[in-house]
Amino acid sequence: MAVHLSRISPADMATEYDNSHMGGTMLTPWPETPGERGAGDDSAAKKDKLPKLYGFFAILAMASLGWVGWRAFFSPPELDEEEETQSSTRGGTSSTPIFIPGVNSARSGSESPSSGFVSPSRPRANITARGGSFSGMSTGS
Amino acid sequence: MDLFRFPPFPDSLYDALGYPKEGKCSDILIISREEADAYYAAAERCFRDVDSAAEYFIGSRRLDELGIPDYAVPVIERTYREYMRHPHMLGRFDFAGGLDGLPIKLLEFNADTPFSIFEVSSLQYALAKHHELDPDHFQYNSLFEQLRDFFLDLLPAHAGRGVLFTNAADGEDDLNTLIIKDAAEHAGLTGTYLHWTDVCIDRERGLCSVDKSGTYIEKIFHLMIKMVPWDLLFLEDEHMARELLRSMERDPGLVVCNPPYAAVYQSKALLPFLRRIFPLNPHFLPADTAPLPGVDQVSKPIWGREGRNITFWENGGTTAATDGFYAQQPFIYQQKAELACDGTHYYQAGVFISAEVPCGLGFRRGTSRIITTDDAMVGHIVDHGDIRNRPALRRYLISLN
Numbered sequence: 001m002a003v004h005l006s007r008i009s010p011a012d013m014a015t016e017y018d019n020s021h022m023g024g025t026m027l028t029p030w031p032e033t034p035g036e037r038g039a040g041d042d043s044a045a046k047k048d049k050l051p052k053l054y055g056f057f058a059i060l061a062m063a064s065l066g067w068v069g070w071r072a073f074f075s076p077p078e079l080d081e082e083e084e085t086q087s088s089t090r091g092g093t094s095s096t097p098i099f100i101p102g103v104n105s106a107r108s109g110s111e112s113p114s115s116g117f118v119s120p121s122r123p124r125a126n127i128t129a130r131g132g133s134f135s136g137m138s139t140g141s
Numbered sequence: 142m143d144l145f146r147f148p149p150f151p152d153s154l155y156d157a158l159g160y161p162k163e164g165k166c167s168d169i170l171i172i173s174r175e176e177a178d179a180y181y182a183a184a185e186r187c188f189r190d191v192d193s194a195a196e197y198f199i200g201s202r203r204l205d206e207l208g209i210p211d212y213a214v215p216v217i218e219r220t221y222r223e224y225m226r227h228p229h230m231l232g233r234f235d236f237a238g239g240l241d242g243l244p245i246k247l248l249e250f251n252a253d254t255p256f257s258i259f260e261v262s263s264l265q266y267a268l269a270k271h272h273e274l275d276p277d278h279f280q281y282n283s284l285f286e287q288l289r290d291f292f293l294d295l296l297p298a299h300a301g302r303g304v305l306f307t308n309a310a311d312g313e314d315d316l317n318t319l320i321i322k323d324a325a326e327h328a329g330l331t332g333t334y335l336h337w338t339d340v341c342i343d344r345e346r347g348l349c350s351v352d353k354s355g356t357y358i359e360k361i362f363h364l365m366i367k368m369v370p371w372d373l374l375f376l377e378d379e380h381m382a383r384e385l386l387r388s389m390e391r392d393p394g395l396v397v398c399n400p401p402y403a404a405v406y407q408s409k410a411l412l413p414f415l416r417r418i419f420p421l422n423p424h425f426l427p428a429d430t431a432p433l434p435g436v437d438q439v440s441k442p443i444w445g446r447e448g449r450n451i452t453f454w455e456n457g458g459t460t461a462a463t464d465g466f467y468a469q470q471p472f473i474y475q476q477k478a479e480l481a482c483d484g485t486h487y488y489q490a491g492v493f494i495s496a497e498v499p500c501g502l503g504f505r506r507g508t509s510r511i512i513t514t515d516d517a518m519v520g521h522i523v524d525h526g527d528i529r530n531r532p533a534l535r536r537y538l539i540s541l542n
Contacts, residue, residue, distance in 0.1 A: 125351045125358045126344040129384035131309070131337035131369070134377050137466045139309045139369050140256035140317065140514065141233075141407075141446035 166517035184492040184499035207408040230398040237478035246478035252406030259316040261503035265520030284501030292328035304332025308368035347388040371404040428475040442467035448513035483541035
């Protein structure tokens with residue numbers, strides 16, 4: 001979920017997420033420009049909220065770092081550039097940059113050459129015979 | 142013999158049907174209701190007896206006498222026993238006679254991959270329709286509908302599963318395969334069309350197709366409609382034949398049309414036994430694996446097709462012959478039968494049978510008594526009273542003999 005959080009702007013968070021776990025009050029919209037919400041009358045409240053916001057972004061930063069580390073450790077080393085591009089573009093968004101074999105494979109429903117995963121719909125073939133051609137004999141009668 | 146000799150049909154008609162224009166023929170033969178019924182009855186009776194003979198050979202394990210390899214026997218036995226699951230899709234009896242008072246005689250049973258499906262089911266229908274001859278009621282031709290009904294019977298077991306249509310050649314082979322596919326689709330059974338060389342057997346999953354690299358399986362099939370005869374696989378593609386049969390052994394749900402036991406029907410080595418087992422069947426000609434003493438006869442290879450490697454032996458000598466690829470096969474000798482003749486052409490009738498029901502009549506004619514698939518297909522219409530007297534048709538009517 002760190003991936004999704006990292007892609008949400010603070011303004012989105014302000015309108016979409018309850019921050020009750022950070023003090024029980026709703027975040028107000030992030031000021032676009034200094035003084036937008038008034039320069040003096042809410043400064044105290046802003047000061048009160050700052051430590052909570054710092055805490056939140058610290059958690060966010062840790063989560064992001066954790067994700068980067070996790071990805072560096074777990075992502076398949078054989079994944080080539082083309083496949084990574086596909087995995088990040090398949091479906092029209094780049095919201096799932098992590099390659100998870102069998103879950104969000106770029107070649108949906110196919111085997112990942114890096115993982116050896118075989119999906120039920122497109123398994124690796126073990127061909128023992130193939131239709132041959134015939135030496136001029138007709139096939140009809 | 143009466144027929145309508147119409148001017149050549151417009152190329153646009155053939156183009157619309159996708160029919161190659163070589164071998165086209167605009168004549169339409171007029172046959173009586175009695176002649177049509179006699180063809181139907183002959184096909185019905187011949188199939189019954191051919192099937193009984195096949196049952197005897199399968200039950201007594203004498204298939205080697207028909208040229209069938211041992212490795213095919215177990216699957217032939219099982220599919221024949223389970224014929225409801227493995228029904229016989231389509232065959233065509235080739236008959237001599239039946240016109241101008243000549244007796245109907247069985248020349249051979251093309252039980253596995255009969256040609257002329259498109260010509261009989263669609264082309265002759267279109268030609269008769271073009272001249273407002275009402276083929277819906279007056280043509281012995283329900284081939285397409287019978288094929289559709291055949292697939293309707295298969296539908297409950299195969300709907301939504303992998304269905305494969307395949308052939309190994311081009312031209313008429315494609316047309317025949319596609320008309321079968323079309324009938325299946327009318328029944329609600331859709332599938333994939335592949336050339337035979339793209340059909341694979343996977344060790345684990347059986348009948349399948351693979352991607353271009355051959356690395357991944359693309360589709361797995363549980364029903365195959367193939368226009369590649371079993372006997373040709375036995376002779377020319379034994380490895381594929383073995384693997385296909387092995388897949389059918391591993392997966393009893395895998396159905397191939399025509400089923401392997403169609404090779405028993407198809408073998409011309411069965412013809413000599415038919416006459417001996419059913420001497421009262423008037424359509425079976427005397428035949429043997431050795432030359433018949435004292436009669437005019439025809440020799441033909443047991444797995445021959447399309448009129449190849451056939452020789453006429455008359456008055457102690459050879460009077461007509463065709464060459465081909467089948468000279469190394471065992472031959473049978475069959476008493477000569479008389480083909481109907483209009484003075485220029487010899488006519489051979491073909492009666493289709495699907496799911497054991499006779500369902501379509503077509504004629505081929507040629508200037509030689511050995512009729513091949515290169516000879517022209519001639520349409521027919523059943524005389525329904527006033528057809529010869531219609532003013533619009535009278536000028537095309539000719540009587541031959």
